[in-house]
Amino acid sequence: MTSTTQTTALAAATASQWPALPALGNLDAYISAVNRMPMLTPEEEQAYARRLRDHNDVEAAGRLVMSHLRVVVAVSRQYLGYGLPQGDLIQEGNIGLMKAVRRFDPDQGVRLVSYALHWIKAEIHEYILKNWRMVKVATTKAQRKLFFNLRSLKNELKAEHAMTDGESYRSALTDAEIDQMADQLKVKREEVIEMETRLAGGDVLLDPTPSDDDSAYLAPIAYLSDHSQEPTAVLESRERDALASTGIEKALDTLDDRSRRIVQERWLNVNDDGSGGMTLHELASEYGVSAERIRQIEAAAMKKMRKAMTAEPAAA
Known part of the structure; x- marks a missing residue:
């Protein structure tokens, strides 16, 4: 059984075997319900973990989860500052918990809670990095470390310097603060500057929701789009x-000789200045x-030409 299949089975078992956690309509009710779930004693935890390891007992896994x-829920509260729904953070954390339960070895001498935190x-x-911004801001290990530590460390340094120097809080980093953060996080000075710049900047909608003001005309879509290469415009051209x-x-x-000459003389042999x-x-x-007769012949010829030219693309 693959790891994905095992996780799916574990999730199904967890939802079906514990009637104490009914279908809930809001996040507060869910948090209240899980906080009332009974904790396992070390002996119960060991017993359930061995049943899962030795006999692949899904019910035991459900008890552990x-x-x-x-x-x-407690861990998810630490990441509310990123502006993502707590319900989504909890959902992703629950997936991590199920993975930890599946890999937990009761003979390692540690409690499941310590092992599962990682x-x-x-x-x-992973969820925050994928959804916090439309464009990913952290891809390498060093960037991930910066992403999750830069904000808290910056606030600590700013508060410390404000108390020491008697100055009001400043949002911009000084050179000394950049050097200190790079040293503490064991990354390059340039990486601190780059991540601070990327975190400080917000996402800009290419095509904002229409409104009564003129903001839509200033949106990137107004000057980044190339209308000349728009498919419909290309086909029309x-x-x-x-x-x-x-x-x-x-x-x-399609015209007779007289009609053809009249059209040519009236429309095709004209210079740019008329x-x-x-x-x-x-x-x-x-x-x-x-x-008047010439005008009638010209009108009939033009009508016949328009009909021929309209049918030309379909014939092609």
């Missing part, structure tokens, strides 16, 4: 190019008809 849910915190840390070249030529081929080409009266004199 349920008796330590209050530990997860696994609970590891799962919560290609279609215009096709119609401007082969499309017009093919549409002209000069060139022939007027309605000039064409009327050449063909021996009225200017």
